[in-house]
Amino acid sequence: AQKVTQAQTEISVVEKEDVTLDCVYETRDTTYYLFWYKQPPSGELVFLIRRNSFDEQNEISGRYSWNFQKSTSSFNFTITASQVVDSAVYFCALSGDRGSTLGRLYFGRGTQLTVWP
Amino acid sequence: NAGVTQTPKFQVLKTGQSMTLQCAQDMNHEYMSWYRQDPGMGLRLIHYSVGAGITDQGEVPNGYNVSRSTTEDFPLRLLSAAPSQTSVYFCASSPSGQGEETQYFGPGTRLLVL
Numbered sequence: 001a002q003k004v005t006q007a008q009t010e011i012s013v014v015e016k017e018d019v020t021l022d023c024v025y026e027t028r029d030t031t032y033y034l035f036w037y038k039q040p041p042s043g044e045l046v047f048l049i050r051r052n053s054f055d056e057q058n059e060i061s062g063r064y065s066w067n068f069q070k071s072t073s074s075f076n077f078t079i080t081a082s083q084v085v086d087s088a089v090y091f092c093a094l095s096g097d098r099g100s101t102l103g104r105l106y107f108g109r110g111t112q113l114t115v116w117p
Numbered sequence: 118n119a120g121v122t123q124t125p126k127f128q129v130l131k132t133g134q135s136m137t138l139q140c141a142q143d144m145n146h147e148y149m150s151w152y153r154q155d156p157g158m159g160l161r162l163i164h165y166s167v168g169a170g171i172t173d174q175g176e177v178p179n180g181y182n183v184s185r186s187t188t189e190d191f192p193l194r195l196l197s198a199a200p201s202q203t204s205v206y207f208c209a210s211s212p213s214g215q216g217e218e219t220q221y222f223g224p225g226t227r228l229l230v231l
Contacts, residue, residue, distance in 0.1 A: 009157070033216045045207065045222040052217060091159060095216040103148050103167070103214025104175065107159035 002027050004094050006108035013082050014116050021077040021111045023092030029053075032096045034068065034075045035105065039089040051075060082115045089113070119143055123208050123223035130198040130230045138193040138226050140208030146221075148214030149191040153177065153204040154225075160207060166191055167214050198230045 003026040013019045025034065036048040049059065051068050059066045063080045079086055092108045124139045142149065150165035152175075162175030166185040180202060182194040191210075195202060206226045211218040 004159075031216070035219075037222075043205070043227075044224050047219050047221070050217070050219055093160075097216040103150065103165060103211065103216070103218075103220075104162050105152075105160070105209075105220060107152075107161070109157055109159040 002029075002094055002096060002104075002106040004092050004106050004108035006090075006092055006111050008111045009109070010112045010114070012114045012116065015084060016081050017115075018078060018080050019082050019113065019115075021079075021090050021092075021113065023075045023077065023108060025073050025075065025092070025094045027094060027096060029096035032094060035093040035095070036066070036075075036077050037091045037093060039091065039110070041088070045091075048077075079113075082113075084115050084117050087113060087115045121208055121210055121221050121223035123206075123226050125226060126224070127227045128229070130195075130228065132199060132230060134198050136195050136198065138195075138206055138208075138228070140191045140193065140223060141189050142191075142208075142210040142221070143189065144210060144212075144221070145188060146210035146212050147188065148212065148218075148220075149185070149208065149210045150175070150220070151181070151183065151191070151193045152207045152209065154207060155204050163193065163206075165214075195228075198228075200230045202228065203230045204228060 005024045032053045034051045038046040089110045093105045121142045151163040152160040164183040166172045208223040209220040211220045
């Protein structure tokens with residue numbers, strides 16, 4: 001079964017603090033893909049990153065970085081020097097390549113991040 | 118290139134009414150899907166389609182119908198609205214539904230069923 005767990009329901013930080021959003025996943029697929037989406041207060045879903053299961057390199061994009069560890073089935077997301085504009089709900093999602101799960105995204109329940117000025 | 122569009126943005130229904138949520142994409146994507154988002158639940162798959170004329174059920178299909186007569190459009194029909202269907206509905210598309218593809222989401226439709 002495919003499952004994504006985001007244990008942190010809400011996180012509050014003060015601007016310029018670093019914050020890490022946790023994501024733990026379960027899958028039986030050998031090949032799978034992990035995603036992070038951002039949902040700002042306006043409500044749309046904004047794609048942030050995709051990671052393949054066979055590529056464990058960490059990735060950095062500006063203030064954003066992602067740590068993928070297959071050994072712990074985790075794909076954590078860190079925001080460095082957080083800003084008020086980072087306030088949003090962040091979703092981690094998983095997709096596989098098997099027939100029954102083809103194309104389907106399994107979402108975690110999301111983490112509400114609030115950054116205070 | 119408008120991407121994925123959804124109409125309406127907001128809708129209020131009375132219990133028992135029917136309606137259709139519209140979704141269209143102009144990227145020539147074969148794969149389209151509908152998700153619903155409920156507080157604290159993340160997004161859950163309702164129905165999906167891998168191409169015109171082909172649809173299948175997702176995790177929470179009860180109370181919803183879909184059809185796919187063209188590549189561009191994938192409407193979601195509520196047959197007899199219930200308060201439990203109060204939610205935010207997102208349509209998404211990707212080129213072929215392969216796991217590595219990024220899915221593009223529409224702006225969402227907020228539905229309130231009284």
